[in-house]
Amino acid sequence: MRHLYLTILAAAFLMTSSLSSCKQKNKADDKILTEKEQSLGQKDIIPRSDKQTTTNTISNELSFLNTFDKKYPYEIKLLDKPVIKRRLEEMLGPQYAFVKSIWEVETPIAITNGIFYAWGMKAHSGGDPGAVLMADLNKNVLYVGIRKNKDEKFYSEDGSMVPQKMQEWADEQ
Structure with a gap:
């Protein structure tokens, strides 16, 4: 019985740790995706910090x-x-x-x-x-x-x- 109890406990530990590592991987993937989305979005924003940039950006x-x-x-x-x-x-x-x-x-x-x-x-x-x-x-x-x-x-x-x-x-x- 003790052996069965240890097996169940070990299986539960393995399942918990594997689920935990999957969540961490997904969070890391989400973080990378979010950073990529942000960098793509930032390319669409044209900075207008000085008059020359504004004049050159808007043609005629x-x-x-x-x-x-x-x-x-x-x-x-x-x-x-x-x-x-x-x-x-x-x-x-x-x-x-x-x-x-x-x-x-x-x-x-x-x-x-x-x-x-x-x-x-x-x-x-x-x-x-x-x-x-x-x-x-x-x-x-x-x-x-x-x-x-x-x-x-x-x-x-x-x-x-x-x-x-x-x-x-x-x-x-």
Whole structure:
């Protein structure tokens, strides 16, 4: 009887230990699978830690502006378009709110040779304060000119020279 009891006890021990090792192996396999799933998922996430990465990742993000020729900026809510708003806020900082606050009277949008042009000013101001928004749609670059108290400041998203038409706007006023 004692022999039977020891055999049952040994069999139970062997079954328990084999089940335990299977569970540990499955946990290890699950851990490896989880790590592989995570690494695959991380490849799909594009880091956007700097402006250059963002610009390079999104190809010709401004091309949608081509469809707005001859429309008024208020019709399309130009300054509130997420792409435009985000990029203007990055480029202008607190001046973005100023541009929005004075953009009351405007001209229709004009697109010539891949250059987008929109102009707005404070009502009854004679153009001071006023602002012009331009975009080189081929280069995917925004430019802004702001007139305030007879002083013009120009902003270029990539640091390049502003288009000639923006300088002409400044000279006309």
